[in-house]
Amino acid sequence: MNNKFYITTAIDYTNDVIHVGHSYQKLLADVLARYHRLTGDETYFLTGTDEHGQKVEKSAAEKGIEPKEFVDKIAKENKKEWKSLNISYDRFIRTTDEDHIKFAQEFYLKSKATGDIYLSKYEGLYCEGCEAYLEESDLVDGKCPFHPNKEPQKLVEENYFFRLSKYQKFIEELLENNPEFIFPDSKRREILSFVKSGLRDFSVSRKNVRWGIPVPDDQEHTIYVWFDALINYLTYGVEKNCWPANIHVLGKDNQRFHAIFWPAMLKSAGYELPKTILVHNFFSLNGQKISKSLGNVVRPSELVAKYGADGVRYFFLRHGPLLGDVDITWDKLTEVYNADLANGLGNLVARVAKLCETSGFEFEEQKIGWYDDLDDKLKNYRFDEALGWLWEVLKKTDQLIELEKPWALSGEKLKEVLEKLVLQVRLAGYNLQPFLPETAEKILVQFKGPRIESGAPLFPRIK
Numbered sequence: 001m002n003n004k005f006y007i008t009t010a011i012d013y014t015n016d017v018i019h020v021g022h023s024y025q026k027l028l029a030d031v032l033a034r035y036h037r038l039t040g041d042e043t044y045f046l047t048g049t050d051e052h053g054q055k056v057e058k059s060a061a062e063k064g065i066e067p068k069e070f071v072d073k074i075a076k077e078n079k080k081e082w083k084s085l086n087i088s089y090d091r092f093i094r095t096t097d098e099d100h101i102k103f104a105q106e107f108y109l110k111s112k113a114t115g116d117i118y119l120s121k122y123e124g125l126y127c128e129g130c131e132a133y134l135e136e137s138d139l140v141d142g143k144c145p146f147h148p149n150k151e152p153q154k155l156v157e158e159n160y161f162f163r164l165s166k167y168q169k170f171i172e173e174l175l176e177n178n179p180e181f182i183f184p185d186s187k188r189r190e191i192l193s194f195v196k197s198g199l200r201d202f203s204v205s206r207k208n209v210r211w212g213i214p215v216p217d218d219q220e221h222t223i224y225v226w227f228d229a230l231i232n233y234l235t236y237g238v239e240k241n242c243w244p245a246n247i248h249v250l251g252k253d254n255q256r257f258h259a260i261f262w263p264a265m266l267k268s269a270g271y272e273l274p275k276t277i278l279v280h281n282f283f284s285l286n287g288q289k290i291s292k293s294l295g296n297v298v299r300p301s302e303l304v305a306k307y308g309a310d311g312v313r314y315f316f317l318r319h320g321p322l323l324g325d326v327d328i329t330w331d332k333l334t335e336v337y338n339a340d341l342a343n344g345l346g347n348l349v350a351r352v353a354k355l356c357e358t359s360g361f362e363f364e365e366q367k368i369g370w371y372d373d374l375d376d377k378l379k380n381y382r383f384d385e386a387l388g389w390l391w392e393v394l395k396k397t398d399q400l401i402e403l404e405k406p407w408a409l410s411g412e413k414l415k416e417v418l419e420k421l422v423l424q425v426r427l428a429g430y431n432l433q434p435f436l437p438e439t440a441e442k443i444l445v446q447f448k449g450p451r452i453e454s455g456a457p458l459f460p461r462i463k
């Protein structure tokens with residue numbers, strides 16, 4: 001029997017089309033999904049969109065269209081963006097999908113049946129201009145970002161609450177006794193210390209948000225965020241019989257919800273917990289946060305048009321914000337592309353192909369597989385180190401050419417050297433499959449044998 005491997009990303013909120021800042025986590029998940037497929041695991045890779053709530057309702061109203069029409073457009077655009085980067089998800093789930101709505105309602109009732117959901121008063125800040133509650137995180141200088149001249153009011157509303165406080169000890173023990181539950185460990189310790197400061201119940205419904213999943217036993221309410229969005233993982237996992245997820249990949253803005261709320265909710269409704277939560281950091285662009293208001297939003301497809309999908313994939317996977325925040329610039333991307341891809345990998349492949357072609361070299365294809373070191377690095381989620389390690393191997397192969405000078409050799413000695421070089425290139429092609437799928441395929445096709453011919457450059461230089 002094959003192992004099942006179920007991997008998810010956070011689902012993107014649909015008040016706007018995703019930008020390049022959202023792409024890092026999709027790439028990490030994509031590498032793991034491709035890797036597990038290649039190792040023979042029965043792999044399930046889920047991504048999608050979080051489509052309910054007030055902000056979507058408002059963005060749609062600003063455009064004068066219905067929320068559903070609005071999110072249909074965003075979801076379609078997002079899918080195009082992920083396609084440009086070759087994100088190989090198996091399902092793109094939308095929280096407006098019927099199976100999800102049904103499942104979220106069932107989950108809510110299961111949790112309620114255990115006594116973990118109760119009606120109480122929610123006290124929050126309300127903006128008269130928006131006719132909506134504001135989250136603390138929405139405020140800019142203590143005011144609504146859309147109505148900075150109106151003082152937000154304190155209002156009280158009836159909400160359903162989830163009894164998170166009941167799971168204080170459960171969550172503490174989970175985080176303390178399962179170091180593999182959160183990667184990297186620094187995040188686990190950070191979350192644990194937050195948990196120890198005391199967990200408070202959180203609200204799971206709203207009375208005045210119409211664009212949402214109705215609370216099944218109280219139609220005056222709609223389900224609020226977490227009991228809608230997080231459930232998407234389970235909707236698909238239960239359908240495909242692949243729950244629990246092996247790994248949830250998400251940004252640090254989402255870590256508390258996934259590491260605290262989610263396990264408590266699952267325990268409450270009687271489901272197993274996911275095995276690992278991989279939390280990544282953020283990147284800024286030229287020292288600035290990427291945001292619409294700063295006017296520096298770039299879509300992944302715009303970068304792909306210039307650097308190719310694999311050019312973008314390489315840069316983020318090698319230099320992305322895995323363990324800490326990083327600042328990137330497009331100059332750096334161009335520099336890395338030219339150095340590591342055009343000159344590095346691309347040049348090496350072209351050189352070896354040319355040597356084989358001119359000498360009429362022929363070889364018999366042998367079975368190749370994963371490098372153990374690469375395997376280890378991926379099992380420890382060190383995507384950056386895996387590529388760094390592979391590039392060291394490429395460098396050594398380059399050095400081998402300089403050392404052996406095959407252009408000055410002939411006969412058996414030449415054959416022996418070329419055999420070594422061809423094997424190294426084929427191994428690179430094989431091991432690059434999860435990271436740079438298009439390039440890997442080109443290499444493996446070009447170096448299939450018995451004869452090898454020169455081809456177009458893998459990575460044309462960029463000015």
Ligand SMILES: [Zn+2]
Pocket residue numbers: 127128129130131144145146147
């Ligand atoms: Zn407002």
